[in-house]
Amino acid sequence: MTLRILADQNILALDAWQDPDVELVFCDGRTLSAGDVKHADALLVRSITRVNASLLAGSNVRFVGTATSGTDHIDLDYLQQQGIHFTSAAGANAEAVADYVMCCLAELVIESGFSLAGKTVAVVGVGHVGSALLSRLRSTQAECLACDPFQQLCSETPYVSFLEALKADVICLHTPLTQTGDYPTWHMLNADNLMRLPKGVVVINAGRGEAIDNNALVTHLKGMSVKTKINQDSSENFRHSQRFILDVWEGEPSPDPELLDLAYLATPHIAGYSVEAKYAASQRVVSSLCEHFGLALPDFKVPDSAPVYGVGDADDKQGVTDIGCVSDNDVSEFCASTDRQAAANAEQQQARQLLKTFSPRRVDTAFRQAYLAADNKSSGAECFDNIRRSLTARRENPHSQ
Ligand SMILES: NC(=O)c1ccc[n+]([C@@H]2O[C@H](COP(=O)([O-])OP(=O)(O)OC[C@H]3O[C@@H](n4cnc5c(N)ncnc54)[C@H](O)[C@@H]3O)[C@@H](O)[C@H]2O)c1
Numbered sequence: 001m002t003l004r005i006l007a008d009q010n011i012l013a014l015d016a017w018q019d020p021d022v023e024l025v026f027c028d029g030r031t032l033s034a035g036d037v038k039h040a041d042a043l044l045v046r047s048i049t050r051v052n053a054s055l056l057a058g059s060n061v062r063f064v065g066t067a068t069s070g071t072d073h074i075d076l077d078y079l080q081q082q083g084i085h086f087t088s089a090a091g092a093n094a095e096a097v098a099d100y101v102m103c104c105l106a107e108l109v110i111e112s113g114f115s116l117a118g119k120t121v122a123v124v125g126v127g128h129v130g131s132a133l134l135s136r137l138r139s140t141q142a143e144c145l146a147c148d149p150f151q152q153l154c155s156e157t158p159y160v161s162f163l164e165a166l167k168a169d170v171i172c173l174h175t176p177l178t179q180t181g182d183y184p185t186w187h188m189l190n191a192d193n194l195m196r197l198p199k200g201v202v203v204i205n206a207g208r209g210e211a212i213d214n215n216a217l218v219t220h221l222k223g224m225s226v227k228t229k230i231n232q233d234s235s236e237n238f239r240h241s242q243r244f245i246l247d248v249w250e251g252e253p254s255p256d257p258e259l260l261d262l263a264y265l266a267t268p269h270i271a272g273y274s275v276e277a278k279y280a281a282s283q284r285v286v287s288s289l290c291e292h293f294g295l296a297l298p299d300f301k302v303p304d305s306a307p308v309y310g311v312g313d314a315d316d317k318q319g320v321t322d323i324g325c326v327s328d329n330d331v332s333e334f335c336a337s338t339d340r341q342a343a344a345n346a347e348q349q350q351a352r353q354l355l356k357t358f359s360p361r362r363v364d365t366a367f368r369q370a371y372l373a374a375d376n377k378s379s380g381a382e383c384f385d386n387i388r389r390s391l392t393a394r395r396e397n398p399h400s401q
Pocket residue numbers: 069070071090091093094097124125126127128129130147148149150151162174175176177178183184185206207208247248269270271272273
């Protein structure tokens with residue numbers, strides 16, 4: 001009997017999957033309804049689809065796979081009660097997110113002479129992503145702090161508490177979204193904790209938007225702006241006094257435009273978007289599905305040649321094959337405006353190398369321009385999704401493998 005699989009149209013590489021025993025139907029993960037799902041045997045989703053009783057009750061679905069690491073969009077208890085098999089792509093994009101964070105720090109190095117030397121960096125959430133990031137950070141001159149109350153229970157490595165982590169110069173949030181338990185992450189950075197952050201802190205959130213109370217953050221950053229103006233500092237100084245780098249937002253795909261404006265770097269939930277991560281995620285969920293239903297395994301290995309998917313002409317003389325992917329020419333032009341004397345500095349050299357693989361600032365610029373120009377909420381949401389869809393050529397940093 002043919003197996004009917006309903007899959008989000010933006011799960012990479014699935015369209016190359018051919019199996020006579022499979023009927024693969026693609027859908028828009030944002031608008032997927034119970035009616036669409038009713039006759040499917042298996043469902044493959046991304047983080048944008050809420051999978052729960054309202055979507056699945058009365059359907060034939062016996063398998064749910066998400067091509068993501070996070071699972072907060074899935075009602076896991078419901079799936080378990082119903083005996084529906086579940087799989088995620090845990091860890092598939094860990095290296096990509098670690099690359100993203102290192103590239104954001106590289107932007108700071110190039111744009112503002114920021115240096116990791118002598119700084120403390122706290123990684124909050126030391127799972128797949130946090131560990132990949134820590135292993136990169138340990139080869140820099142920063143002192144690394146790990147914060148993870150769950151890992152702490154089963155490891156001899158020293159960990160710090162969340163309150164200790166909040167004293168660091170750079171704080172990177174890589175926690176899942178949780179509302180219950182001893183250490184819920186929902187609004188872990190709230191109005192009270194925002195007040196504790198040191199001047200000059202850099203906060204990077206590439207976990208889930210809800211880890212930070214976005215309304216409280218707007219109030220906090222606006223308050224700082226007023227204080228800085230009273231002290232007659234320039235607004236540029238204000239922007240640099242506490243810098244928030246946000247890849248994830250409350251209310252996606254419609255983040256608060258005011259927060260977008262106040263963020264130092266803003267990207268539309270693309271930290272994990274490398275070609276390698278996307279292929280690995282597709283391979284992970286489809287392998288699990290094939291095992292579950294006894295189907296032949298397809299091979300979604302990333303082709304050796306790059307760029308590989310949905311990108312412009314590889315010989316493009318502009319050198320830009322995709323938003324965020326930068327050519328040599330672009331980088332030198334970009335860096336010409338920075339302090340030339342400091343160009344010899346090893347940290348700056350490394351930062352430049354990293355930015356050749358991926359420039360979060362380029363994504364930030366495209367995102368800000370399009371999103372802030374949108375004249376209503378739905379065109380803003382469309383723009384959020386369009387930018388995500390257009391980022392298809394980013395490769396992982398070979399130096400980090
Ligand atoms: N922005 C993106 O594109 C992107 C990409 C990948 C993952 N994510 C998000 O990042 C999260 C982490 O990804 P991962 O693959 O490392 O997941 P993971 O499950 O491997 O690791 C999460 C870690 O966070 C820890 N943790 C849980 N609650 C905590 C708390 N209150 N304080 C500190 N640590 C806590 C857990 O113990 C675990 O070690 C995912 O759940 C997902 O929501 C976002």
